[in-house]
Amino acid sequence: MRKTVLRMLPRFMPVALLLLAIVLTGCEQFGAKKTSGGYPDQPVTMIIAFPAGGSSDVQAKIVEKYWRKYFNQPVAIEYKTGSGGQVGFTAIAKASPDGYTIGGVNVPHILLQSLGAKATFKKDDFIHIAQVVNDPQLLIVNKSSSIGSLNEFIAEAKQKKGQMSIGVVGALSGHHLAMLKMQDIMGLSFTAVPFEGAADQTKALLEGKVDAIIGNLNDVMRGMDKIRMLAIASEKRHSVIRNVPTFKELGYDFTSDIRRGFSVPAGTDAETVARLREGFRKICQDAGYQEEMEKIGQPSEYLSGEDFTAYCDRYFVEAKGLIEKYGLNKKT
Secondary structure (H helix, E strand, O other): OHHHHHHHHHHHHHHHHHHHHHHHHHHHHHOHHHOOOOOOOOOEEEEEOOOOOOHHHHHHHHHHHHHHHHHOOOEEEEEOOOHHHHHHHHHHHHOOOOOOEEEEEEEOHHHHHOOOOOOOOOHHHEEEEEEEEEEEEEEEEEOOOOOOOHHHHHHHHHHHOOOOEEEEEOOOOHHHHHHHHHHHHHOOOOEEEEEOOHHHHHHHHHOOOOOEEEEEHHHHHHHHHHEEEEEEOOOOOOHHHOOOOEOHHHOOOOOOEEEEEEEEEOOOOHHHHHHHHHHHHHHHHOHHHHHHHHHOOOOEEEEEHHHHHHHHHHHHHHHHHHHHHOOHHHHO
16 A cells, blocks of 8 residues: 555646645735735725815825825825714724724823713724824904913913813814813813814814814914914924914913824734835935925924824823723713
8 A cells, every 4th residue: 555655646746736836826926015026015094083175184185296206106095084083083994904004193192082972992902003293272353352471361261261272173182182281380270172183273263163273273274364373382492483472472381282193903913014114214315305394384294103102102191091080081
């Protein structure tokens, strides 16, 4: 029997080798998407959590222009808006972790919303690819307002005893947290009025429906002739609006910003993540990209995926403390 089997082996060896070659080739092709050389080999969807025309969308469209240059595939922007970005962030977190759905994320929005009573995702449901924008926040009133300075704003807030209304974009958002931090530092109390997006927020201010707003620099630049910026929550004055003082120089240790970046769902394999991080690094360092960002006033600031993740982890601790202090983890 043994001799018979041995005699038959040469006859079947070529077939066996052919089958092995087919299997190995199939495995190689199957794994191609997961290697830095093969990914992406088809169009990618980019989820944006805020309406078209806003800062997140404008910045994403610039990335879209340079995406093909560094990834050799088109990217299609898909808007999933609502609940201060929560609808879109949830869609990113729940997407298939295959690298073919990425999303624009706003920090601290995704950190705050993950702590809410109605949270639909967790902080660790994302793998961060890169930070691309650091947008400082400002305290703003209508240009026709009788309030001409931060001191006058504080004086009126004291008179209104908690009834001073401040427009913010979304509940449990970066704007909302900035308002909480500001009232803590100033020893005051404000009434938050949430809006769907920056355009609605600014419209309400101009129509006199709120006393003031917390706004991003980029969002408010398009209507600077109609508003008055009382103070900017950055470490130093901004080059675009040098006449606007910082909260710090006015005696209040208050800084706050909105950071924008791109992320993929947790579970995306390491090689795909590495390819995305390298591609975004190249996009953000591209001279043409930087020039376009500057033209539209987007405060570009690149952080690697690792550094962006570390920043989010630090911020999460601070945000958790404020949310628990005000009981927002039980209300929102």
